[in-house]
Amino acid sequence: MSLSSKDYKNILDTIDIVYSVSDRSAMFDAFCEQLRKAIGIYSAIFVPADLRTGDFCFQGYRVHNNSEGALLTYLAQYAPQDPFVSCGWFRDHPNQVARNTDLMSDLIETEFAQDFLLPIANVFHVLASTLQVQGDRVGILGIHRQRRDRVFGAREIAILNRLLPHLARALQRRELLADESLFAEMGVVMTDARGKPCFLNPVAKRALHGADVASIPDPGNGTAAAYFRRGRRAYRVRTVPVDRNAVGKFFLLEPYPPTRPVSAALTRCGLSEREIDVTALVAQGRSNREVADQLFLSEATVKDHLKNIFGKLAVRRRSELAARVFGIASPNGAIDPTITPGRNL
Secondary structure, eight states: OOOOHHHHHHHHHHHHHHHHOOSHHHHHHHHHHHHHHHTOOSEEEEEEBOTTTOOBOGGGOEEESSOHHHHHHIIIIIGGGOHHHHTTHHHHOTTOOEEHHHHOTTGGGSHIIIIIIIIIIOOOEEEEEEEEETTEEEEEEEEEEOTTSOOOOHHHHHHHHHHHHHHHHHHHHHHHHHOHHHHHHSEEEEEOTTSOEEEEOHHHHHHHTTOOGGGSOOOTTOSSOEEEEETTEEEEEEEEESSTTOSOEEEEEEEESOOOTTHHHHHHTTOOHHHHHHHHHHHTTOOHHHHHHHHTOOHHHHHHHHHHHHHHHTOSSHHHHHHHHHOOSOTTSOOOTTOOTTOOO
16 A cells, blocks of 8 residues: 555654653553544554563553543453454454454444444444564554444555554553663663663673673564573563664663563462463463474473463463463453463464
């Protein structure tokens, strides 16, 4: 889809807003106002995710030009019926929007549309995506139009797909720089505009162990995580611009696999240290190949670990494992929108 020069100017103006407005709520409202002028939207929602766990933080949600009650009703009751949830789009297509009517052609006839979208949310046409950068799930974005409005077209999809990596990156940067405890736990390397190191904390010095800073991979604006290994130690790498003018960069080295709050509970369930590592990655939606690559194991070994884990935790599939470990299924039946039931070993 080719875009006009006016479209590209709107994209650049919107990118400038997401990087320059410091407050997340104000930035989201400004982002939505830009979309209203550029492509025409009725309302929008954003549900953030915890960078440490990937779990959604419903306390930090934002609603633009719609009711908070509609979002809370969706989360509590209707999320499993959402076509973005039921087809696994949120899990499988980060930073790529889709139309709900493309995912479910008979949407207008469904209980989800008749009982929720039209009477409660007062919308029908939806573009939505998971926001992800450097392996961090940042949140979920939904953009809406009412039923009487025209369907979102290829132009609107193309514009949003160009914006989402920058929106995810800007949100991640704010969260990382605001959480001082992350900097205390991780190795921190600060480079100047030429890429030369000007600061290394003790954790980073131990991680590099004499290696050149240039050997650390930079995940950039991609959706996938990057990893750095020295000897028997592995680190997950995040990069954060020091400021919006990109005059320098922080490299954050997180010991990998990270220590999770669930580790003690899993140990009480009889899981070994390696089984806990596998469980944490599988519960985050990683495939057997991804788990094998990140833990430096064979796929066959990962499958053997999963067989033992399923037995010890009394679960039959990966979605049940996630619910068992992280409490994804809430007491009222709402589920994590990124989990698709039925995925086996």
